[in-house]
Structure formats: C-alpha cells, structure tokens
Amino acid sequence: MQTLTKWFGLILLLAVLGGLVLWAVTDSQQTQTSGEDTNTLQVATTLPPYATFIERIGGERVDVQTMVPADQSPHAYEPTSQQLQRVVGTDVYFSTGTQIIFEEQWLADILENAGDPQVIDTAEGVALLEKDHDHSHEASQDENHTHDHSGEGEEHKNRDHDTEAKDKHHDSHSEEKHDQHDHSEKHADSHAENHEENTEGGHEQNKDTSFDPHVWTSPERALKIAENIKQGLVEADPEYQSTYEENYAELRDDLDELDRRAQDLNRSLFVVDHPAWGYFAEDYGVEQVAIEEEGKQPSPQRLQTVISRAREEEVSHVIHDPQVNRRAAEAVANELSNVEIVTLRPNGKDYIETLSQFLNALESS
Missing domain, CATH: 1.20.5 (Single alpha-helices involved in coiled-coils or other helix-helix interfaces)
Known part of the structure; x- marks a missing residue:
C-alpha cells in the first residue's frame, strides 16, 4: 500500500x-x-486600390488598414470610431495626394489619432488632371465640337485629338521608361503648388477640389504610384528593402501588361455612366463619353446624344459604376443593338482584375 x-x-x-x-x-x-x-509595419491608406498595391509590395511585412470601403464614396464617407481606433500606432500613411474630399476633411484628424505617422504622398511626380480636363466630354453630334485641352484653349476635333494623343503616347513609350513619362508640366506644377502638406499632415478643407481623384485608373500612372509606395516602404523599413524591391518588380510586370494592352487599343471612345476613367482616356488617346451630367442623371437630350455617339462608333459595352444608379446605363444600352452593361467598381480592391475586365470590354467594343 x-x-x-x-x-x-x-x-x-x-x-x-x-x-x-x-x-x-x-x-x-x-x-x-x-x-x-x-514588428509588422502598421500601414493605413485611403482607398482599396492603394491598399492592394501596398499589400502586393509589402507582403507579410505590412498590416494595412483601408479608410474608405470599396462600396462607399470617398466624397461622402466618414470614418467610424472603430476605424479611428484601428489606426492608432500606424507607422506610415499613404495618401492619394489628389485633394480627394475624404482626405481634405479627415486626414489631419486621422493622422493625429494615429500618432502622427510618416505620410507618403503617392501622387509625388504624377501629373494630375483638372476636373474640366478629364476627357468626360460633353457628348455632341456636331463633328466639329471642341474642348479645352489642359486649360490652354487649344481646340481639336475629337478624331484629330484622339489620333494625336495616341501617337504621342506611343512615342513616349518607345523613347522612355515608365517612370520617365513626360506628362504635362502645367499639371505637374499645379499639383506641386496645390499639394503642399501642412504641419499636421493634412490640407485645408476644400470641397470644390479642382483635381480628378481617379488617378489610379490609368496603368501608366499606377506604375508611378506603385513606385512611390515601394520607396515609402523602403524608407520606413529599410531592413527589408530587397523584399520590397522584389515584390514591386512582380507588381510592375502586371501593370506593364495592362499598360501594353491599353496602348494597343484600337478605339476612339468608350461609354461610361460615371466619368471615373479620365486618366485612362488621357494617357491612351481615347475619349471617355459620360452619360451623367455633373454627377446628376442625364437629360433626355444628353441620353440621345450619347446613344448617337455610341451607335456611330459601334460601341458594344457600357461601363457601369455600381455607386451610381444603373438606369442611365440601361437607357443607353436598351437603345442599341447587342450592347452589354459591364459593372466595374473603379475603386475596388482587385485592381488588376478590374482593369483587365475594363480592357476586355474596350478590346471587344
């Protein structure tokens, strides 16, 4: 026992x-x-496409918080208290640098709440388009209608402008690398003058911002945005520079492929309900014909004008942004033969897939 x-x-x-x-x-x-x-780098940014680039380049080294969800408009969205709590301790904030309303109104508060992180302007070196120069022209049945190019008063016929812009774009690609594109110096200077950050990392509130914020919709300019993000990560976390360089190279290859496809387009125009593709139109010499008028539903006259332009160019797709009412796109599509409405979210997170689908629509139009 x-x-x-x-x-x-x-x-x-x-x-x-x-x-x-x-x-x-x-x-x-x-x-x-x-x-x-x-030890993971805590990062925040404004829009989902930028979060995609950061995650592609940063990989497992970054933890990214996105302030404006893909299904919300950055023109009206207000961050939640939970979001403001999650950005506490953020190391780096990647801003769009486009004077987008969300950043104009909230960035200073976000940065203060986060503990004044390093701010990287992803639009550094990227020429910004003024809103009256986003290629979302007033559609006109008059073959000789003109528009003010770069605010310089230079008039072009639509066809002449499209041809010249595309030729200029192809020439620039054959002579220079992507990061050396010669965008309009006027717009670059305007961006430099209007985009100075204040000591709190924000801007003065300006609801009537003069720039088109959708700069990422052009693969050409997305390449520069991605390069700025890579450089920002290297500056904030130099120990992992080789990782960031390798990941950036892979993303650059994907963006290069989109850029190549865009250069090879053989279209003079495309139709959208919301004019979010002005940078794409500018960089690749095509015209963006928007159905809506200054953010409002189109008038009957406008609808007929867009329908006539689309029929004349044998457009087979209308690009619909799910953040706007679908009725205008349907009104145009219903008046045309064999026209498909393609729903794409320009500020969605799956950037490569979105741009690929957009190009598919333009290539088959």
Whole structure:
C-alpha cells in the first residue's frame, strides 16, 4: 500500500511538472507571436486600390488598414470610431495626394489619432488632371465640337485629338521608361503648388477640389504610384528593402501588361455612366463619353446624344459604376443593338482584375 502511494505521488508530480513545461512553452510561443505582430509595419491608406498595391509590395511585412470601403464614396464617407481606433500606432500613411474630399476633411484628424505617422504622398511626380480636363466630354453630334485641352484653349476635333494623343503616347513609350513619362508640366506644377502638406499632415478643407481623384485608373500612372509606395516602404523599413524591391518588380510586370494592352487599343471612345476613367482616356488617346451630367442623371437630350455617339462608333459595352444608379446605363444600352452593361467598381480592391475586365470590354467594343 505504501509503495502504491509513492507511485501515485510520483505520477502526480510528473503531471504537474509536465503541465508547467507545457504552459511555459505555450507562453513563449505567444510572446514570440506577439512580438512578430508588433514588428509588422502598421500601414493605413485611403482607398482599396492603394491598399492592394501596398499589400502586393509589402507582403507579410505590412498590416494595412483601408479608410474608405470599396462600396462607399470617398466624397461622402466618414470614418467610424472603430476605424479611428484601428489606426492608432500606424507607422506610415499613404495618401492619394489628389485633394480627394475624404482626405481634405479627415486626414489631419486621422493622422493625429494615429500618432502622427510618416505620410507618403503617392501622387509625388504624377501629373494630375483638372476636373474640366478629364476627357468626360460633353457628348455632341456636331463633328466639329471642341474642348479645352489642359486649360490652354487649344481646340481639336475629337478624331484629330484622339489620333494625336495616341501617337504621342506611343512615342513616349518607345523613347522612355515608365517612370520617365513626360506628362504635362502645367499639371505637374499645379499639383506641386496645390499639394503642399501642412504641419499636421493634412490640407485645408476644400470641397470644390479642382483635381480628378481617379488617378489610379490609368496603368501608366499606377506604375508611378506603385513606385512611390515601394520607396515609402523602403524608407520606413529599410531592413527589408530587397523584399520590397522584389515584390514591386512582380507588381510592375502586371501593370506593364495592362499598360501594353491599353496602348494597343484600337478605339476612339468608350461609354461610361460615371466619368471615373479620365486618366485612362488621357494617357491612351481615347475619349471617355459620360452619360451623367455633373454627377446628376442625364437629360433626355444628353441620353440621345450619347446613344448617337455610341451607335456611330459601334460601341458594344457600357461601363457601369455600381455607386451610381444603373438606369442611365440601361437607357443607353436598351437603345442599341447587342450592347452589354459591364459593372466595374473603379475603386475596388482587385485592381488588376478590374482593369483587365475594363480592357476586355474596350478590346471587344
């Protein structure tokens, strides 16, 4: 009996010791995991396409918070208290640099709440288009209708302008690398003058911002945005420069392919319900014909004009932005033969797929 008691005591002691060892190992692993999470670069940005670029370049080294969800408009969205809490301790904020209303109204507060992180202007070196020069022209049945190009008062016929713009774009690609494109110096200077950050990292509120914010919709300019993001990550986290360089090279290959396809387009125009593709139109020499008028549903006259232009150019797709009412796109499509409505979210997170589908629509139009 005494021997049995000794054995029982020994077994109990071993069980207790085993439990202590297991607890120590588990606690050590949790501490290590916590340390790894702490070492991850905490990053925030405004829009989903930028988050995509950051995640592609940063990989597992970054934890990204996106302030404006893909199904919300950056012109009206207000960050939630949970979002403001999640950005506390952010190391780097990648801004769009386009004076987009959300950043004009909220960026200073976000940065203060986050603890004044480093701010990277992803539009650095990217020429911005003024809103009256986003290629969402007033559609006109008059073959000789003109528009003001770059605010310089230079008039072109639509066909002449499209041809010249496309030729100019092809020439620039054959002579220079992507990061050396010669965009309009006037717009670049305008961006430099109007995009100075204040000491709090924000801008003065300006609801009537003069720039088209959809700069990422052009693969050509997306290449520069991605380069700025890569450089920002390297500056913030130089120990992992080689990782960022390698990941950026892979993303650049994908963007180069989109850029190549865009250069090869053989279209003079495309039809959209919301004019979010002005940078694409500008960079690749095509005309964006928008159905809506200054953010409002089109008049009957406008609808007829767009329908006539689309029929004349044998357009087979109308690009619909799900953030706007679908009725206008349907009104145009219903008046044309074999026209498909393609729903694309310009500010969605799956950038490569969105641009690929957009190009598919234009290539088959």
